[in-house]
Amino acid sequence: MVDFEAPYAMDGTRIPAEGLRRQLQREAGTGSGVVRPGDLRISQLDVPGTGVKIAAGDDLIQSRESGRGRETYGIPLLTAQNYMGDGGQGIPGTGSTATRRDMIIHEILDPIFAKTYTPRDQWPEGATSKLSVVPGVPATAKTVAEVPALAGVTAYELAAINWPKSTGTITNAMLEDLRRLQSPRTDTAVRSINLTAAGTGDRVPITDTQPYPGGGQTYGKTGGQTWPVEAETSGRLDIAIPDWANYMAYTITWSQLSVLSGNGNAYGNMWLQVGANVDPTVWRGEASSWDIAETAGSHTMMMRVADTNFIPANLRGRTMRFYPRVNLTGGKSAASPRLTWATSFDLTVTFLERAV
CATH class of the missing domain: 2.60.120.760 (Jelly Rolls)
Structure with a gap:
């Protein structure tokens, strides 16, 4: 007997999450991106500081886990929020010796993954996805696929922070928008x-x-x-x-x-x-x-x-x-x-x- 998963959809069956993610990708298409033009835009805080503001919206993130490329995650953010880095202590700035390029990503935290950027023991309690800042990415990197530290990580790039020397405050002039629409018309x-x-x-x-x-x-x-x-x-x-x-x-x-x-x-x-x-x-x-x-x-x-x-x-x-x-x-x-x-x-x- 060939063991197929439960069909989408049939009364009395339990549809596994993998099946729903595959169905979402069939509907939305392959690739990752935001759903509407203004979704999840990263900008400076109302009073510029060591964090950023993320607009409300949705993104679709295709799995980069080996063998799961036909699955896509859909994640809503219902209200705009401030992000002050992991732990809420602010995103570290630069010293006087060098500039730096960081990438702000939206990372999926699925227990089935063999690899995530955030170590499993540091996942926020109850979280299924999170923002993360990847410091010191290559100067030309515009996607997660171009960042060695993110190889195999299921995540989507939202913005880059281009830090000048001796800077601790994030302004819009430093932020580079990396978002694309997942299914643009x-x-x-x-x-x-x-x-x-x-x-x-x-x-x-x-x-x-x-x-x-x-x-x-x-x-x-x-x-x-x-x-x-x-x-x-x-x-x-x-x-x-x-x-x-x-x-x-x-x-x-x-x-x-x-x-x-x-x-x-x-x-x-x-x-x-x-x-x-x-x-x-x-x-x-x-x-x-x-x-x-x-x-x-x-x-x-x-x-x-x-x-x-x-x-x-x-x-x-x-x-x-x-x-x-x-x-x-x-x-x-x-x-x-x-x-x-x-x-x-x-x-x-x-x-x-x-x-x-």
């Missing part, structure tokens, strides 16, 4: 405009010479032109920003642009704008530069701008128009790239959910 929107089909007039240059308005939410400033103008048309570049998205990665590409010879050099900026100039929440990405190949004679060129940016909270959950914007900062408009009947334009935006 993503969503990608792709918008394309073929200017042959759109009917754009032949050879439309860049004419706007107003300065780039600056990145971020810079309401009240203007500058630049929407290029191609078809992007102004309702619906073409209207994109719903998910309410869970706190970052976006985007790429704007203009291809098969025409440059005519004999007009000298020209150069300028290109950027993404979310929302119209009259919208109080208008947002602009950082500018990239374009520059023609002045000595190449008449030719075609491509322009591209790409970046990853934080999404302000007041844009999430809204449908916004995404504008490709350009300006001319040097040279003559006659020398700038031109949209033609052969030009294509595309915008790709991937919305991301990250720990914050």
